[in-house]
Amino acid sequence: MFSRLVRPTLVSARNFSTSKQNNFKVAVAGASGGIGQPLSLLLKINPLVTELSLYDIVHTVGVAADLSHIETVGKVKGFNGPDTLLDAFRNADVIIIPAGVPRKPGMTRDDLFNTNAGIVRDLAKAAAEVAPKALIGIITNPVNSTVPIACEILKQAGKFDPNRVFGVTSLDIVRANTFIAEAKGLNPKDVNIPVIGGHSGVTIIPLISRATPSVSFPEDQLKALTGRIQEAGTEVVKAKAGAGSATLSMAYAGARFANSLLRGLKGESNVIEPAYVVSDVTESEYFSTPLLLGKNGLEKNLGLGKLSDYEQELLKAAIPELKKNIKAGVDFATK
Numbered sequence: 001m002f003s004r005l006v007r008p009t010l011v012s013a014r015n016f017s018t019s020k021q022n023n024f025k026v027a028v029a030g031a032s033g034g035i036g037q038p039l040s041l042l043l044k045i046n047p048l049v050t051e052l053s054l055y056d057i058v059h060t061v062g063v064a065a066d067l068s069h070i071e072t073v074g075k076v077k078g079f080n081g082p083d084t085l086l087d088a089f090r091n092a093d094v095i096i097i098p099a100g101v102p103r104k105p106g107m108t109r110d111d112l113f114n115t116n117a118g119i120v121r122d123l124a125k126a127a128a129e130v131a132p133k134a135l136i137g138i139i140t141n142p143v144n145s146t147v148p149i150a151c152e153i154l155k156q157a158g159k160f161d162p163n164r165v166f167g168v169t170s171l172d173i174v175r176a177n178t179f180i181a182e183a184k185g186l187n188p189k190d191v192n193i194p195v196i197g198g199h200s201g202v203t204i205i206p207l208i209s210r211a212t213p214s215v216s217f218p219e220d221q222l223k224a225l226t227g228r229i230q231e232a233g234t235e236v237v238k239a240k241a242g243a244g245s246a247t248l249s250m251a252y253a254g255a256r257f258a259n260s261l262l263r264g265l266k267g268e269s270n271v272i273e274p275a276y277v278v279s280d281v282t283e284s285e286y287f288s289t290p291l292l293l294g295k296n297g298l299e300k301n302l303g304l305g306k307l308s309d310y311e312q313e314l315l316k317a318a319i320p321e322l323k324k325n326i327k328a329g330v331d332f333a334t335k
């Protein structure tokens with residue numbers, strides 16, 4: 001199954017057709033932030049994005065003015081503050097959400113819950129009202145909990161479609177590809193490592209046994225690489241020393257993810273991207289696995305595939321943590 005994995009691209013190939021199929025409105029919420037700005041830049045150079053709607057509670061007018069001078073087809077509009085949110089999201093095909101606070105050294109992703117849960121709740125409410133068919137990609141941490149929050153809010157509005165809400169876990173795969181390529185002296189573009197589970201610590205499960213091309217490591221090195229992939233976000237938080245968490249690599253991963261959603265919407269075949277979604281492949285109600293994307297979002301969950309004994313152990317450790325994170329999100333949204 002995973003032999004079909006082809007590296008997703010960052011932006012689509014230039015396409016001069018202006019047929020409806022290639023015209024998409026993408027909204028970014030949190031567009032003025034550390035992730036939001038470079039992500040919006042990458043979306044501005046994606047020819048499939050003909051309307052780019054930038055929403056934030058600060059600075060969006062300036063960010064939009066700046067990006068609007070770039071010589072690409074997409075029309076950019078800035079929306080500043082809650083009064084403009086519905087207009088920002090109205091009829092969007094794709095909504096990407098990197099709105100919310102990032103970690104500082106010593107914090108876990110769960111420490112962001114109190115601030116970010118309410119932000120995602122309000123954005124999901126707006127999406128339900130004015131863009132019920134949008135594909136929603138949630139970057140805001142803790143992803144393991146913010147995705148269930150958005151889903152519960154959409155359910156309450158009677159607008160929930162489990163095939164349209166995604167927690168963005170692409171950065172875990174991007175990192176795994178990079179670290180394994182480095183360890184083996186390979187070109188990262190040729191390496192594909194599935195990473196499944198959730199997006200924090202032990203819930204991040206790299207499947208190095210299923211690497212393309214096939215690689216193997218002595219046990220201690222395998223454990224060290226797995227640990228590095230699981231804690232790569234913390235590596236950046238420490239290096240930034242109080243100035244936030246990963247932004248540029250996340251913008252890259254977010255643009256790759258958004259482009260995969262757009263390629264699916266456009267009707268391209270064999271578009272595969274991982275994400276954290278409502279899932280029945282494990283005991284966890286939400287789980288990230290490679291997904292086949294299409295005109296309605298998630299078309300087919302490609303499932304777990306075969307795990308090594310070591311990966312089975314990682315899965316066992318992840319499930320209770322995922323369940324706890326999911327419950328926190330559901331409790332928040334239904335209280």
Ligand SMILES: NC(=O)C1=CN([C@@H]2O[C@H](COP(=O)(O)OP(=O)(O)OC[C@H]3O[C@@H](n4cnc5c(N)ncnc54)[C@H](O)[C@@H]3O)[C@@H](O)[C@H]2O)C=CC1
Pocket residue numbers: 029030031032033034035036055056057058098099100101102103112116119138139140141142143168169170171172199244245246247250
């Ligand atoms: N899923 C993943 O792999 C990753 C997730 N993240 C998460 O992404 C989020 C954003 O990170 P950064 O961009 O570095 O933070 P940042 O602080 O640089 O930017 C966040 C932006 O959100 C805006 N914002 C705050 N409240 C808002 C609201 N109610 N509506 C709209 N916008 C609002 C802020 O004004 C700011 O511009 C964090 O929660 C971080 O933990 C970061 C890296 C990777």
Ligand SMILES: O=C([O-])CC(=O)C(=O)O
Pocket residue numbers: 102103109141171199232233234236237245246
């Ligand atoms: O570590 C963080 O807080 C940000 C994040 O999710 C990542 O870089 O994977």
